[in-house]
Amino acid sequence: MRQTFVDTTTALLDADPRTALVLADISASAFAPAAVRHPDRVLNVGIREQLMLGVAGGLALTGLRPFVHSYAPFVVDRAYEQIKLDLGHQGVGAVLVSVGASYDGSQMGRTHMSPGDVALFDTLGGWTVHVPGHPDEVPALLRAAATHDDPVYVRLTTAQNAHPHAGDGGLRVLRQGRSDAPLVIAVGPLLDATLGAVEGLDVTVAYTHTPRPFDVAGLRALAAGDVVLVEPYLAGTSSAVVAAALTDRPHRLLSLGVGHADLHRYGTPADHDRWHGLDAAGLRRSISGFLR
Structure with a gap:
């Protein structure tokens, strides 16, 4: 799923001048070619996840559509206040894309686990949350999220079902x-x-x-x-x-x-x-x- 995210977002950066990407070191090497082509829209702030969300809020205020990416505990748990204020309070949206899900990084310990991420978004309201079960479900979700300005969270994982089940998200x-x-x-x-x-x-x-x-x-x-x-x-x-x-x-x-x-x-x-x-x-x- 992570590679599918990289491929799809890179294509969006190439095709849509409104798309931006903000990173905090995680996956920076995978997006290095895109950063060379679009240095004004691919920004790596280093290991500063709170700043990553603040920058995304600023980009959204200028009319860009920022994608924000890191491990779930870093982009959601650690940066929750900035999600609440720099996005929610300012009335702007972004596409937050996490990896690690609940415990993909369990061998690195509790710091890399985030089972409470979706519950945190429920405290904010208004977020669309996607939890794909197969890599082939990911591109359509990302492309759709790039077309509007509402807040979207896409939760990626190394776990996957044997087959994709596309659709609009209805049961x-x-x-x-x-x-x-x-x-x-x-x-x-x-x-x-x-x-x-x-x-x-x-x-x-x-x-x-x-x-x-x-x-x-x-x-x-x-x-x-x-x-x-x-x-x-x-x-x-x-x-x-x-x-x-x-x-x-x-x-x-x-x-x-x-x-x-x-x-x-x-x-x-x-x-x-x-x-x-x-x-x-x-x-x-x-x-x-x-x-x-």
């Missing part, structure tokens, strides 16, 4: 259960694990790569009672959205995702999937127990 049914079957919603790269987890169960599985804005109309059309959310960030991040959408209907909700506790562990991303119950076996235990 897309990939497996149909009976008419009153429980609804399981898989977000981004957790789709394949979810499909493996529900094998043999009578459930409907729907996929989205755009959890914000959440497809409320699609949810209401598909939900018949029990709803299971499977998200690759903090468990419960979309619970309030789903509960509000179904407030007039009897339903039960199970929210699965990264646990809130700091595990104080390194390990691989696969280890963390297992520890948080987000591998197929863990999801199967949780979903089966809920539907029993």
Whole structure:
């Protein structure tokens, strides 16, 4: 996904004089050729993530469309105040593109983990959040984000599903259960694990790569009672959205995702999937127990 981002953004820089890119050393070498061609629109501020967001806000005020890129804990957690003030308070937008997702960088420790990034954007409101599950879903999302001025967050990861599922981000049914079957919603790269987890169960599985804005109309059309959310960030991040959408209907909700506790562990991303119950076996235990 990261290389797809580099390729797509480089093409945008070449084709659209409104596109700008602000970096804080991360991926600077990958964008070096673009920086030579567009030195006024490809800016590397060094390891100063807060400044990176401030510069992006300034560029947006001049009419440019800034793309901002770093590891998720650096571009979101560390620079949250600047996102709130230099973008939100000034009424301008940017396209924030992170790598690292929840724990792609787990072997580097807690400093490189950011399971709470999407929840932070929920405190600001108005952000579109894309969580692609395959590299082939990324280019269209980036190109669309370049055409307007609203705030967009694109969350990239090394994890990916076997196949892309393009679309506008609405809930897309990939497996149909009976008419009153429980609804399981898989977000981004957790789709394949979810499909493996529900094998043999009578459930409907729907996929989205755009959890914000959440497809409320699609949810209401598909939900018949029990709803299971499977998200690759903090468990419960979309619970309030789903509960509000179904407030007039009897339903039960199970929210699965990264646990809130700091595990104080390194390990691989696969280890963390297992520890948080987000591998197929863990999801199967949780979903089966809920539907029993």
